[in-house]
Amino acid sequence: xxxxxxxxxxxxxxxxxxxxxxxxxxxxxxxxxxxxxxxxxxxxxxxxxxxxxxxxxxxxxxxxxxxxxxxxxxxxxxxxxxxxxxxxxxxxxxxxxxxxxxxxxxxxxxxxxxxxxxxxxxxxxxxxxxxxxxxxxxxxxxxxxxxxxxxxxxxxxxxxxxxxxxxxxxxxxxxxxxxxxxxxxxxxxxxxxxxxxxxxxxxxxxxxxxxxxxxxxxxxxxxxxxxxxxxxxxxxxxxxxxxxxxxxxxxxxxxxxxxxxxxxxxxxxxxxxxxxxxxxxxxxxxxxxxxxxxxxxxxx
Ligand SMILES: Nc1nc2c(ncn2[C@@H]2O[C@H](COP(=O)(O)OP(=O)(O)OP(=O)(O)O)[C@@H](O)[C@H]2O)c(=O)[nH]1
Ligand SMILES: [Mg+2]
Numbered sequence: 001x002x003x004x005x006x007x008x009x010x011x012x013x014x015x016x017x018x019x020x021x022x023x024x025x026x027x028x029x030x031x032x033x034x035x036x037x038x039x040x041x042x043x044x045x046x047x048x049x050x051x052x053x054x055x056x057x058x059x060x061x062x063x064x065x066x067x068x069x070x071x072x073x074x075x076x077x078x079x080x081x082x083x084x085x086x087x088x089x090x091x092x093x094x095x096x097x098x099x100x101x102x103x104x105x106x107x108x109x110x111x112x113x114x115x116x117x118x119x120x121x122x123x124x125x126x127x128x129x130x131x132x133x134x135x136x137x138x139x140x141x142x143x144x145x146x147x148x149x150x151x152x153x154x155x156x157x158x159x160x161x162x163x164x165x166x167x168x169x170x171x172x173x174x175x176x177x178x179x180x181x182x183x184x185x186x187x188x189x190x191x192x193x194x195x196x197x198x199x200x201x202x203x204x205x206x207x208x209x210x211x212x213x214x215x216x217x218x219x220x221x222x223x224x225x226x227x228x229x230x231x232x233x234x235x236x237x238x239x240x241x242x243x244x245x246x247x248x249x250x251x252x253x254x255x256x257x258x259x260x261x262x263x264x265x266x267x268x269x270x271x272x273x274x275x276x277x278x279x280x281x282x283x284x285x286x287x288x289x290x291x292x293x294x295x296x297x298x299x300x
Pocket of ligand 1: 017018019020021022023024025026037038039040041042043044045046065066067068126127128129130156157158159160
């Protein structure tokens with residue numbers, strides 16, 4: 001607890017890690033909102049998303065990032081790695097998220113980023129609920145601690161909300177002193193419009209398979225409030241014509257399911273009833289076209 005003698009802390013913390021280790025799940029668990037989209041597929045996150053947590057001991061801006069990966073085959077993939085790399089440099093503190101039961105050479109790229117970061121770093125082993133034998137963590141900790149200078153090591157199950165207090169204690173300990181820079185009731189830097197597009201993309205990623213989810217993007221074309229309802233029109237852009245039929249599904253069933261689930265997710269997050277209408281169009285080549293990516297809201 002803070003008292004009159006402890007000064008508040010403030011700073012930005014980046015969650016870095018290879019795809020699928022649970023960064024977005026961790027952000028959501030810390031913030032207590034389904035802010036960042038989560039799926040079992042790697043490369044779900046495509047944006048830098050800030051979640052805000054305000055407590056008596058200060059305020060922390062937690063930055064979720066796209067998973068650092070090896071593929072550089074198109075412009076979007078290159079941008080995703082750049083967003084993660086830049087986030088690692090622009091913050092006061094980095095949290096390297098590693099999957100406790102499984103590491104690979106993509107984690108090494110994350111380690112390079114941690115090395116480049118000038119400030120403190122925390123190593124977070126996530127998904128400890130999947131470990132058969134938690135004593136393996138001792139050896140893992142020794143191995144990874146030898147590879148970079150970490151100021152703290154924590155053990156988490158973001159999905160089961162285990163270890164979050166320990167992580168937050170370390171975060172506040174390592175953050176500089178400072179007063180909150182964001183309004184206390186704000187929980188993200190992102191617009192409601194952005195969050196709505198992401199909720200639709202989350203459902204599409206969950207419902208579609210193989211390469212289809214990776215070739216699609218969502219644009220919110222209308223976002224209005226009327227009679228205390230949100231009226232949202234979203235356009236789903238797919239990479240190929242044949243993907244359009246898959247997104248719509250037989251008798252429109254896939255699109256209907258995506259719409260229903262996304263509508264509930266948006267209503268829960270924004271606390272208002274939602275009317276959501278979805279359309280699908282083909283826009284080939286957007287994923288490797290710098291101008292299109294700018295227009296579609298992907299940061300450089
Ligand atoms: N068992 C278990 N699963 C988890 C845990 N944390 C996350 N997951 C699951 O791991 C998968 C990936 O989670 P995400 O949060 O999307 O991972 P990410 O690191 O943000 O992935 P990218 O955005 O692709 O970089 C999802 O299926 C989550 O439910 C955990 O603590 N335990
Ligand atoms: Mg993510």
